[in-house]
Amino acid sequence: MSYEMIAILMFASMMLMLMTGQRVFGAIGAVAAVAALALWGTGGSVIPFSASMKLMKxxxxxxxxxxxxxxxxxxxxxxxxxxxxxxxxxxxxxxxxxxxxxxxxxxxxxxxxxxxxxxxxxxxxxxxxxxxxxxxxxxxxxxxxxxxxxxxxxxxxxxxxxxxxxxxxxxxxxxxxxxxxxxxxxxxxxxxxxxxxxxxxxxxxxxxxxxxxxxxxxxxxxxxxxxxxxxxxxxxxxxxxxxxxxxxxxxxxxxxxxxxxxxxxxxxxxSRTVFETSVRQTLAVSCMFMWIIVAAMAFGAVFDGLxxxxxxxxxxxxxxxxxxxxxxxxxxxxxxxxxxxxxxxxxxxxxxxxxxxxxxxxxxxxxxxxxxxxxxxxxxxxxxxxxxxxxxxxxxxxxxxxxxxxxxxxxxxxxxxxxxxxxxxxxxxxxxxxxxxxxxx
Known part of the structure; x- marks a missing residue:
């Protein structure tokens, strides 16, 4: 299979998962992880790890x-x-x-x-x-x-x-x-x-x-x-x-x-309620964004490699x-x-x-x-x-x-x-x- 076909298959798989109601970071990250392992074997596991380290730094x-x-x-x-x-x-x-x-x-x-x-x-x-x-x-x-x-x-x-x-x-x-x-x-x-x-x-x-x-x-x-x-x-x-x-x-x-x-x-x-609600909402939204960024960076690395x-x-x-x-x-x-x-x-x-x-x-x-x-x-x-x-x-x-x-x-x-x-x-x-x-x- 050509690299172009692999890229199209990745994109189509991701869109299909999103249309089934999966979480955004889960759909993107899962497709990136499966594609990386299929293309490069166990070495593909470095891609999401590298994305996580880049994000943390x-x-x-x-x-x-x-x-x-x-x-x-x-x-x-x-x-x-x-x-x-x-x-x-x-x-x-x-x-x-x-x-x-x-x-x-x-x-x-x-x-x-x-x-x-x-x-x-x-x-x-x-x-x-x-x-x-x-x-x-x-x-x-x-x-x-x-x-x-x-x-x-x-x-x-x-x-x-x-x-x-x-x-x-x-x-x-x-x-x-x-x-x-x-x-x-x-x-x-x-x-x-x-x-x-x-x-x-x-x-x-x-x-x-x-x-x-x-x-x-x-x-x-x-x-x-x-x-x-x-x-x-x-x-x-x-x-x-x-x-x-x-x-x-x-x-x-x-x-x-x-x-x-x-x-x-x-x-x-x-008040205590206002402060607690603000902190909880901040944590929830921030974590959501971080998971999405990690998934996007992993997906982008695979696409770039192709x-x-x-x-x-x-x-x-x-x-x-x-x-x-x-x-x-x-x-x-x-x-x-x-x-x-x-x-x-x-x-x-x-x-x-x-x-x-x-x-x-x-x-x-x-x-x-x-x-x-x-x-x-x-x-x-x-x-x-x-x-x-x-x-x-x-x-x-x-x-x-x-x-x-x-x-x-x-x-x-x-x-x-x-x-x-x-x-x-x-x-x-x-x-x-x-x-x-x-x-x-």
Whole structure:
């Protein structure tokens, strides 16, 4: 059997195992281990062992539990409740203002957490009931929360970009900076769509009644602004020393986790239950990521040994005669397809051994491609029939919101996200300008 056929068989076996509901790291790791033993005998056992040792020696990996802990502390201590009250008060007089405020809430949650699941949970439990109670269209607000929560994997400190950096061997700091402007661009496009849609059809997002606005004192409005300042202070406390070179990435992540803990204590929100839940969730998510990285590294080592990457590059460029941009577009379409039944981590570790070397060989910037991958993942999260966010929303939404409503709600937001992806692809400097300015590249 040729090496090309072995590579195809490996990939098909892994996809089949994933479709049967096996855990991601188990499916990927099992295929890698069986293939290594079949190809190289007992010597193949060195591959997963080597992957484990590389992971254990990788000092930047310590950032992962730090950022996850920071996000869970801020989430469990319900600091997000204060944020939503702030947006509720200040954006209420604007058509669709509470929906716009929800997008703002998601941006700030993303800057504190780095996981889309946290934004979804907060949006579904805090914003969704309030928006429905105030007469907002259920389909629009369902789409708002799903789209807004997806920003968590693009706006720093994105855990997905940390994972991409580990697999692609790229600087995390540059990837985070590269995600800021595209993340704000996408949030801005969401806000523009919501405002124009509610301006044309005021019934979709009614403004706060005048009597309710008059009942809120100006001093209360000013006090609530502090809720919006807090996450920005935590973010600045973490990022400014790192960007200026005063601290390493790991040290900055520790500062962020400590700042979140101190903020929760000072607000009187840190209880034994909150702390224990945050630690348990951090341990669970961190271990999951570590197992997936080990499996991905083992799988990638076998693929590399087979020469599968060079074979695929030759297929696209020589046999099919495709230009680099066409190959890149096909890659993005494959991500969207896989996103109908896989989460972002699974998609990355499955195709990273193939796509990342291929992108580099085609002459594209791997920092820019990391942003493209993340945006495409956001789109895939919301793509029927089995988009990850669709079922998260179904699990958290009230009974009056059915699966048909959830599917219909994401159509305009997916179109907005595709437009954002096209803009970043056409103008790479949107992603690359900030890291080039900071790092002098």
């Amino acid at each position: 990788w000092y930047p990996l310590l950032t992962l539990p730090m950022f996850i802990f920071m996000g869970y502390v801020l989430s469990e201590s319900r600091i997000a409740d204060d944020l939503y009250k702030m947006f509720h008060v200040w954006m209420g007089p604007v058509p669709g203002g509470l929906a716009i405020g929800t997008i703002g809430l998601m941006v700030l949650i993303s800057a504190m957490n780095g996981l889309s699941v946290a934004g979804m949970a907060i949006g579904a439990t805090i914003a969704l009931p309030e928006l429905l109670r105030r007469g907002y269209d259920k389909r629009m607000v369902t789409g708002v929360i799903q789209a807004g929560s997806s920003l968590g994997i693009l706006v720093p400190p994105s855990v997905v970009l940390v994972l991409y950096a580990m697999i692609a061997r790229q600087p995390v700091g540059q990837l985070w900076l590269a995600g800021i402007l595209p993340g704000l661009l996408m949030a801005g496009l969401f806000i523009l769509y919501i405002y124009l849609h509610c301006r044309i059809s005021p019934g979709l997002g009614p403004v706060l009644p005048p009597e309710e606005r008059a009942g809120i004192a100006f001093a209360e409005k000013v006090r609530l602004l502090g809720a919006g300042v807090l996450p920005l202070v935590i973010f600045a406390t973490m990022m400014v020393p790192f960007v200026n070179g005063w601290t390493s990435l790991v040290e900055s992540s520790a500062i962020g986790a400590l700042a979140a803990l101190v903020a929760a204590v000072l607000k009187g929100r840190m 020469g599968a990457v060079k074979a695929i590059e030759s297929l696209f460029t020589e046999k099919l005669g495709l230009d680099p941009w066409m190959i890149l577009i096909l890659m993005q379409l494959s991500f969207i397809l896989m996103g109908t039944f896989l989460d972002d981590t699974a998609m990355l570790v499955i195709v990273a051994p193939l796509y990342i070397p291929l992108v580099k060989a085609l002459g594209f910037d791997l920092i820019w491609y990391g942003v493209l991958y993340t945006i495409t993942t956001q789109i895939a999260y919301m793509t029927p029939p089995f988009g990850y966010n669709l079922f998260l929303m179904k699990a958290m939404a009230p009974k009056e919101i059915g699966l048909k409503d959830i599917y219909a709600s994401i159509v305009p937001f997916v179109l907005v996200m595709i437009a954002a992806l096209a803009i970043v692809m056409a103008f790479p400097q949107i992603a690359l300008w900030l890291p080039h300015q900071v790092y002098g590249l």
